[in-house]
Amino acid sequence: MKILFLCNKSPWPxxxxxxxxxxxxxxxxxxxxxxxxxxxxxxxxxxISPEKIPVTFREKTGIELLDVDLRINPLHAFLNLFSNESYxxxxxxxxxxxxxxxxxxxxxxxxxxxxxxLFMCPYIDxxxxxxxxxxxxxxxxxEHRIWQRIxxxxxxxxxxxxxxxxxxxxxxxxxHIVTEVNGIAAITxxxxxxxxxxxxxxxxxxxxPFGADPMKYANPSHTVEYPSIFSLGSMNWIPNLEGIRWxxxxxxxxxxxxxxxxKYYLAGRGMPDWMRNLKLPNVEVVGEVEDAGKFLASKAIxxxxxxxxxxxxxxxxxxMAAGKTIISTGIGAEGIRYANHENILIANAPCEFFxxxxxxxxxxxxxEKIGKQARILIQTSYSPQNLIRNLLAFYKQLAG
Numbered sequence: 449m450k451i452l453f454l455c456n457k458s459p460w461p462x463x464x465x466x467x468x469x470x471x472x473x474x475x476x477x478x479x480x481x482x483x484x485x486x487x488x489x490x491x492x493x494x495x496i497s498p499e500k501i502p503v504t505f506r507e508k509t510g511i512e513l514l515d516v517d518l519r520i521n522p523l524h525a526f527l528n529l530f531s532n533e534s535y536x537x538x539x540x541x542x543x544x545x546x547x548x549x550x551x552x553x554x555x556x557x558x559x560x561x562x563x564x565x566l567f568m569c570p571y572i573d574x575x576x577x578x579x580x581x582x583x584x585x586x587x588x589x590x591e592h593r594i595w596q597r598i599x600x601x602x603x604x605x606x607x608x609x610x611x612x613x614x615x616x617x618x619x620x621x622x623x624h625i626v627t628e629v630n631g632i633a634a635i636t637x638x639x640x641x642x643x644x645x646x647x648x649x650x651x652x653x654x655x656x657p658f659g660a661d662p663m664k665y666a667n668p669s670h671t672v673e674y675p676s677i678f679s680l681g682s683m684n685w686i687p688n689l690e691g692i693r694w695x696x697x698x699x700x701x702x703x704x705x706x707x708x709x710x711k712y713y714l715a716g717r718g719m720p721d722w723m724r725n726l727k728l729p730n731v732e733v734v735g736e737v738e739d740a741g742k743f744l745a746s747k748a749i750x751x752x753x754x755x756x757x758x759x760x761x762x763x764x765x766x767x768m769a770a771g772k773t774i775i776s777t778g779i780g781a782e783g784i785r786y787a788n789h790e791n792i793l794i795a796n797a798p799c800e801f802f803x804x805x806x807x808x809x810x811x812x813x814x815x816e817k818i819g820k821q822a823r824i825l826i827q828t829s830y831s832p833q834n835l836i837r838n839l840l841a842f843y844k845q846l847a848g
Contacts, residue, residue: 449843451477452552452581454571455488455564456540458496458513460505463740464682464717465762466588467494469635469658470564473586476659476836478508485556486511487549489540491518493684512552516542529610534617536591540567546574553578560584560843562633566591566618569625582630582846586656590639592619597756597779598686626651631846633839635760636783654842657783658762659832660769662823665741675809677703677712678747680740681763684718691753691780696728698798699753703805704729710809712751715743744770749808749815753801754780765830768792768822773815775804785829791821 453459459470474484490496490513498506498513505511518539528535549571558581563569565588575583592615599611623646626632631652634640640655647653679695681688692714700712708730714723715734724733737743744750750767752774760783767774768791774781775793786792793808795801808815 449477449559449840449847450483450557451485451560451562451843452556452558453484453486453488453562453564454549454568455486456567457494458488458490458501458511459486460496460501460511463736464494465685466565468762468766469588470586472659472832473562473836473839474509476832477839480836480840482840484509485552485558487545487552488513489516489518489542489545490514491516493518512548514542514545514548516540516545528617529613532617532620534614534621536614536618537567537570537621541570546571549574550578557581559847562586563629564588566622566625569621569628572625572628582843583628584843584846585625585629585632587632587634587639587643589635590622590642592616592622594687594756598690601690601755622646631842633842638783652842652845654838656835656839656842657760657830658765659830659835660765660826661832662769662771662826665744665766665770671746672748673711673746674748674812674815675707675710676747677710677749677751677805678743679712679714679716679751679753680737680743680767681716681752682718683716683720683723687754687756688716689720689723691755691777692723694755695751695753695801696726696731699801700728700731702798702802706802706806707809713747715740740766741770744772748773749805750774751801751805752776752780760784764792765826769826769830771819771823773808773819774822775801775808785825789818791818791825793818 455470459467459474462468462471477484486509561575561581562584564586595611595615599608599615602608602611626646632643633654633656634643635657637655640653643653683689712731713734715737717736719735726733750772752764754777761780764774775795777796778794788794793804795804
């Protein structure tokens, strides 16, 4: 089969959630003997120099990065308040991107055009005009839920209203666009069910999570700094940033008081200045790490304090593949087929995070058992090879 990927950011390098999810499918399809072509948005939020992409990846995918200005325009954002259009989606509309897409569609025939995230859906009409390919929406999240949850957690009434407006317009767009595609590949069973319930007709929907191969994650237990806690994730994503802020304010003071020698490591891309300048005791701001696998292997307890967001937390899947004991909220672990106290620990309040951290420190055998069970979960339920087989069967179903 020949598949065209339209991506909201470059799948390479796979250093944060969306690129990792896209890259897993692209590499899997290539390994299975299929052809892939990539057109991706290049923006200030995830700016990639094409020459830094490995030559082999460029040759296999014909990847093209097109600059799109995603910066917020204050005037456009203000005028959007009087519109029913989603400002999030509208920012991805680019004449340059559309023109190059037309050229690619005219030059080649594709079996499938896969839209990576809701934000690439404005190009559906262009695909329909110039191709007979089946169009698949790869839904990384239920996008409006992210903003609605952020709005729900916001106290400032003006900001709360504005975030609610963003959520409402995104929801309206999401509900409309499902009628425009041939199939939806959601990233969790919960998200898949949401889309099925939106549709009166028999639109094909599957759940296709992120897959990880535990063999690719070194797990040298003798090098683990135990006890230690850490968080790893892109800090230019609002749910991550707000979750870490909450943990630092509401949990860390009591944890540090009880365990004065315990260190908390913060790693990830896009660290804001306030986080880089933290002077909290035993909080080490690492920033972006060169090798996430090595960093994961070197630390003990993974903290994922998320209270908004949607889809699946790829860093949790990675952490589980690396055999990490993870403490997260119910929202953070949403979409993962976990069992609380068996392969993950769930905490939703400051006292619960404190208790789970204390449990991991006081009971090392339990800490080790949960990490091992997490690794087994990934081996059995999140195999990339199985996911690619499911995706190809889905494509064939759409192609008839």
